[in-house]
Amino acid sequence: MTEKNNNILFWTGIITAIWFAWTGMVWTYCACLLVAYPFGLTSFFIWRRIKTDNNPRNKFIPRILIVGLTLSISVLIYLLIFD
Numbered sequence: 001m002t003e004k005n006n007n008i009l010f011w012t013g014i015i016t017a018i019w020f021a022w023t024g025m026v027w028t029y030c031a032c033l034l035v036a037y038p039f040g041l042t043s044f045f046i047w048r049r050i051k052t053d054n055n056p057r058n059k060f061i062p063r064i065l066i067v068g069l070t071l072s073i074s075v076l077i078y079l080l081i082f083d
């Protein structure tokens with residue numbers, strides 16, 4: 001039962017991490033804080049829960065989250081400098 005639960009949590013974590021990476025760049029009216037970051041935090045906590053099973057696939061979630069956070073911060077810095 002735990003393997004099935006970990007599979008469901010893994011795919012939920014992947015989906016929420018991808019959502020965070022795609023929508024993390026929308027800083028119009030600070031929509032990113034309501035649309036993207038809750039999904040990023042959810043994905044992070046899911047990853048923290050399933051990383052103990054030592055499955056090599058668990059490396060994908062933090063990588064996607066790092067890419068999303070980098071894109072989000074980059075867009076924010078760009079908007080703060082040039083707008």
